[in-house]
Amino acid sequence: MDVELRPKLVGQRIKRFEDPRLLTGAGRFVDDITPPGTLFLAFRRSDHPHALIKSIDLGSALSVPGVVAVFDATDIENDLRPAIPSSRMKGYYATPLWPLARGKVRYVGEPVLAVAAESRYAAEDALDRIQIDYESLPFANRAEDAVADGAPLLHEDAGTNAIVVRSFGRGDVDAAFAGAAFSVGATFRLRRKTPVAIENRCYLAEWDKRRSALTLHSSTNIPGVIRDVLSDCLDLPGNRLRVIAPDVGGSFGSKGSLYPEEMLVAVLARKLQRPIKWTSDRLEDLASTSQAFDEIMQAELAVDADGRLLGLKADVIGDIGAYSIYPWTGALEPVQVVSFMPGPYRLENYQARVRGVVTPKAPTGPYRGVGRPAATFAMERLIDMAARRLGLDPAEMRRRNLITAPEFPYRSASGIIWDRSGFQECLQAACDKANYDSLLRKRDEARAEGRWVGIGFASYAELTGIGSRISVAPGMPINTGTETATIRIDATGSITAAFGIASHGQGLETTLAQVIADELGCRIEDIEIQHGDSALVPMGTGTYASRSAVLGGGAATLSARVVRTKVLKAAAHLMELPVDKLVAHNGIVSAPGSNQSITFKEIANAVYAQMGRIPHNAREDLVASETYDPYFGTATSATHLAMIEIDTGTYGVTVTRYVVAEDCGRVINPMIVDGQVQGAVAQGIGVALLEEVIHDDDGQIVTASLADYLIPIAGTMPPIGIVHVETVLPPTQGGFRGMGEGGTIGAPAAIANAVSDALSAMGIEITTLPITPDRIFQLITQQGSLPQ
Amino acid sequence: MTVVSVTVNRTVYRRDVEDRLLLSDFLRNDLSLTGTHVGCEHGVCGACTVIVDGYSVRSCLLLAVQTDGAVVETVEGLGTTEALNPLQKAFQDHHALQCGFCTPGFLMACTDMLRRLPLTTDAEIREALSGNLCRCTGYEHIVNAVRDAVRKRGPL
Ligand code: FES
Numbered sequence: 029m030d031v032e033l034r035p036k037l038v039g040q041r042i043k044r045f046e047d048p049r050l051l052t053g054a055g056r057f058v059d060d061i062t063p064p065g066t067l068f069l070a071f072r073r074s075d076h077p078h079a080l081i082k083s084i085d086l087g088s089a090l091s092v093p094g095v096v097a098v099f100d101a102t103d104i105e106n107d108l109r110p111a112i113p114s115s116r117m118k119g120y121y122a123t124p125l126w127p128l129a130r131g132k133v134r135y136v137g138e139p140v141l142a143v144a145a146e147s148r149y150a151a152e153d154a155l156d157r158i159q160i161d162y163e164s165l166p167f168a169n170r171a172e173d174a175v176a177d178g179a180p181l182l183h184e185d186a187g188t189n190a191i192v193v194r195s196f197g198r199g200d201v202d203a204a205f206a207g208a209a210f211s212v213g214a215t216f217r218l219r220r221k222t223p224v225a226i227e228n229r230c231y232l233a234e235w236d237k238r239r240s241a242l243t244l245h246s247s248t249n250i251p252g253v254i255r256d257v258l259s260d261c262l263d264l265p266g267n268r269l270r271v272i273a274p275d276v277g278g279s280f281g282s283k284g285s286l287y288p289e290e291m292l293v294a295v296l297a298r299k300l301q302r303p304i305k306w307t308s309d310r311l312e313d314l315a316s317t318s319q320a321f322d323e324i325m326q327a328e329l330a331v332d333a334d335g336r337l338l339g340l341k342a343d344v345i346g347d348i349g350a351y352s353i354y355p356w357t358g359a360l361e362p363v364q365v366v367s368f369m370p371g372p373y374r375l376e377n378y379q380a381r382v383r384g385v386v387t388p389k390a391p392t393g394p395y396r397g398v399g400r401p402a403a404t405f406a407m408e409r410l411i412d413m414a415a416r417r418l419g420l421d422p423a424e425m426r427r428r429n430l431i432t433a434p435e436f437p438y439r440s441a442s443g444i445i446w447d448r449s450g451f452q453e454c455l456q457a458a459c460d461k462a463n464y465d466s467l468l469r470k471r472d473e474a475r476a477e478g479r480w481v482g483i484g485f486a487s488y489a490e491l492t493g494i495g496s497r498i499s500v501a502p503g504m505p506i507n508t509g510t511e512t513a514t515i516r517i518d519a520t521g522s523i524t525a526a527f528g529i530a531s532h533g534q535g536l537e538t539t540l541a542q543v544i545a546d547e548l549g550c551r552i553e554d555i556e557i558q559h560g561d562s563a564l565v566p567m568g569t570g571t572y573a574s575r576s577a578v579l580g581g582g583a584a585t586l587s588a589r590v591v592r593t594k595v596l597k598a599a600a601h602l603m604e605l606p607v608d609k610l611v612a613h614n615g616i617v618s619a620p621g622s623n624q625s626i627t628f629k630e631i632a633n634a635v636y637a638q639m640g641r642i643p644h645n646a647r648e649d650l651v652a653s654e655t656y657d658p659y660f661g662t663a664t665s666a667t668h669l670a671m672i673e674i675d676t677g678t679y680g681v682t683v684t685r686y687v688v689a690e691d692c693g694r695v696i697n698p699m700i701v702d703g704q705v706q707g708a709v710a711q712g713i714g715v716a717l718l719e720e721v722i723h724d725d726d727g728q729i730v731t732a733s734l735a736d737y738l739i740p741i742a743g744t745m746p747p748i749g750i751v752h753v754e755t756v757l758p759p760t761q762g763g764f765r766g767m768g769e770g771g772t773i774g775a776p777a778a779i780a781n782a783v784s785d786a787l788s789a790m791g792i793e794i795t796t797l798p799i800t801p802d803r804i805f806q807l808i809t810q811q812g813s814l815p816q
Numbered sequence: 817m818t819v820v821s822v823t824v825n826r827t828v829y830r831r832d833v834e835d836r837l838l839l840s841d842f843l844r845n846d847l848s849l850t851g852t853h854v855g856c857e858h859g860v861c862g863a864c865t866v867i868v869d870g871y872s873v874r875s876c877l878l879l880a881v882q883t884d885g886a887v888v889e890t891v892e893g894l895g896t897t898e899a900l901n902p903l904q905k906a907f908q909d910h911h912a913l914q915c916g917f918c919t920p921g922f923l924m925a926c927t928d929m930l931r932r933l934p935l936t937t938d939a940e941i942r943e944a945l946s947g948n949l950c951r952c953t954g955y956e957h958i959v960n961a962v963r964d965a966v967r968k969r970g971p972l
């Protein structure tokens with residue numbers, strides 16, 4: 029068979045290699061590992077939003093059986109340096125990160141002291157015996173207050189609460205607005221979320237006295253970043269500091285930053301020379317794991333009489349919580365809100381300002397979609413508001429403004445370069461898949477019966493697989509743009525491929541094996557993918573920012589290609605045939621047109637174990653280590669379409685139909701891609717309808733259990749219709765685009781538009797998410813149009 | 817301390833435990849059966865679901881001493897990595913797990929519901945699954961896996 033016609037594994041629904049262990053309880057999560065002699069930590073956390081620590085009285089804590097020691101900040105002051113989330117951004121203030129609060133607390137839930145004990149039960153018992161005296165300080169709870177002149181400062185050294193300030197601009201916005209037929213605008217509010225990975229955070233550090241070396245097992249998706257920063261904090265070289273992320277139970281960004289508890293576990297393992305473990309409970313998770321999406325966005329859009337976009341103005345306040353998170357900084361979310369707000373549209377004139385403001389709440393960090401769910405919510409609402417003013421169908425409004433094929437590459441008003449991607453095609457595909465015309469008829473029939481039914485779109489583009497030209501967080505001095513794959517065939521013929529990524533549900537052990545099997549010509553079952561371990565490659569960062577399929581897949585391809593060449597050269601010697609006559613497929617090297625063939629196993633044995641089979645000066649180990657850098661990123665684009673119905677009695681919103689049309693380039697494994705889209709859309713539906721971290725006026729977190737912070741359940745999720753649109757393959761290695769986050773970007777906006785459509789007869793526009801029954805009730809009563 | 821004698825996955829264990837020890841901690845720490853996961857310890861997420869005397873329960877809401885004399889089934893009692901049972905196989909076939917952390921809880925809840933409920937419609941399946949949280953999958957593939965398992969089980 030012609031090589032090109034041989035069935036490829038890329039593109040197939042290969043069942044996941046991860047599954048057997050995870051389905052039988054044989055997975056290994058950090059909390060499943062307990063070396064003999066382990067001490068367990070429990071944290072006493074601040075119950076004040078902003079206060080000075082006046083005194084700490086340990087009481088009888090140390091007399092609780094099993095308790096070994098109690099630590100506050102002063103006890104470890106000389107054991108480490110703080111982590112500094114630095115950035116090259118002008119005017120930015122980096123809040124230092126220490127494991128325990130030093131002199132002052134800045135949010136409810138901040139770790140103040142830690143008890144180490146022989147069991148978690150004993151450690152928690154001791155916490156109750158400790159008395160901490162605080163002196164309350166004034167604080168500004170709401171970002172709009174914290175940004176005002178004279179607001180109490182959370183970090184005095186910063187001299188301001190607005191530790192990130194940036195402006196963007198292109199063209200002449202004032203002229204655009206002056207020449208516009210009309211403009212639409214509003215203040216959009218996306219309420220604070222928390223990612224809620226079902227596995228809580230967990231860290232276990234072990235000190236190896238023999239080597240003076242530390243191993244940290246961490247539920248992290250950035251083991252390489254953690255290794256590098258702890259190397260500085262602890263003054264340990266990388267060869268004596270290893271960070272392992274074994275099986276990790278979801279992250280969605282929440283396990284993609286450095287945490288105080290993680291630092292402390294490492295510090296204490298060295299200090300006490302015993303294994304130290306901390307397992308978060310859910311209350312601690314909801315109070316202290318990085319939160320997200322807390323944005324106030326004032327935005328206005330100028331439009332001409334044909335519905336063409338002329339100009340956009342935005343003023344954004346991002347509530348970043350008490351600290352700038354390591355390594356991404358507090359700029360990550362708010363700056364992306366303004367840089368992505370122009371969306372996938374042709375728009376020349378843009379002016380935006382963004383301020384990232386510290387408030388006494390848990391730090392914000394990456395969460396699936398980062399900035400773009402908020403940006404897309406604001407922009408897509410404006411598009412629909414403009415369409416309504418014009419009496420134009422929302423699909424047509426988008427069609428007129430989405431960038432068209434000949435315009436690529438298109439430089440967005442904020443400076444993002446969109447490469448060719450199916451902006452228009454996805455809109456069309458979503459309409460076709462949902463049968464838009466008949467949906468409109470169904471909606472109108474339902475309305476005629478007095479039901480509140482609406483349809484909403486969201487179109488967006490995101491930059492994925494970002495290379496070394498820019499960091500994935502603005503100004504962050506860490507290289508996020510390269511990925512290394514080391515592939516080796518050993519003497520038994522089995523294949524090991526090691527990466528810097530850290531899969532935590534994405535199925536990369538399967539998809540990367542598909543890529544390698546195709547490129548190397550081996551059997552997929554002979555490959556083991558290794559990841560989630562800082563010792564595997566010289567520098568690796570992890571899995572985040574929709575990068576792993578693009579960068580990991582690219583590195584896998586490059587390395588596999590080199591190894592295949594070495595395999596073929598060795599085979600050429602063994603088969604006494606010219607190398608260009610040989611092909612590798614399914615673990616066998618053969619010469620088409622002849623009946624000669626040799627297996628990878630035989631080749632490996634000849635290369636490594638048999639002296640003289642291959643001329644000594646031609647013998648090469650069957651290994652390669654290549655690094656891939658896509659340099660630019662690539663555009664992943666999509667259109668979501670949602671149909672919803674509001675219960676006219678309870679004001680509860682039900683999503684009745686949901687369609688996603690997405691261009692994520694070449695699909696490695698459609699089953700896995702569908703799973704990513706479904707999971708991300710579910711999170712987006714949570715953003716739109718359910719999820720809200722609530723702090724009361726005293727700065728206390730009200731949503732401190734999973735009974736108060738609601739996430740989607742099976743009974744309320746609609747089936748998701750998915751269309752994979754493949755336009756032109758991007759110039760990335762393999763033609764892959766990243767796709768792990770998109771569902772969460774599109775869903776909040778699509779549902780907000782659908783609910784606004786359902787309530788359009790009452791003149792209601794949704795500007796705040798989540799859309800809870802209570803908010804709908806208030807909107808309707810404010811409008812004075814409460815139906816009978 | 818109280819002596820507990822309990823049968824877990826057909827093995828009888830006798831252990832001296834503190835009265836306040838949670839069943840979830842007992843299984844994970846005392847018996848090293850770490851397949852049962854803990855996601856909230858307040859009875860909402862369902863990750864810790866096991867079957868006690870034939871009924872699925874949340875092991876974070878039970879004390880180990882309450883299972884004295886009981887028969888407990890955990891994920892380790894289903895199929896093995898080499899030989900998945902039909903439900904586990906359906907989960908793999910339909911890609912009903914991503915990170916896999918919620919999965920043992922879903923498998924035990926589904927084991928119970930497959931024994932007891934007709935599960936003839938998707939609505940019924942979704943309703944039955946609603947006591948377990950999964951943050952990765954959006955549930956659709958889990959529904960597909962259960963539907964497939966129901967088909968292979970046949971009517972009750
Ligand atoms: S851990 Fe038991 S229900 Fe969540």
Ligand code: FES
Nearest residue numbers: 914918950951952
């Ligand atoms: S598979 Fe990750 S929580 Fe369900």
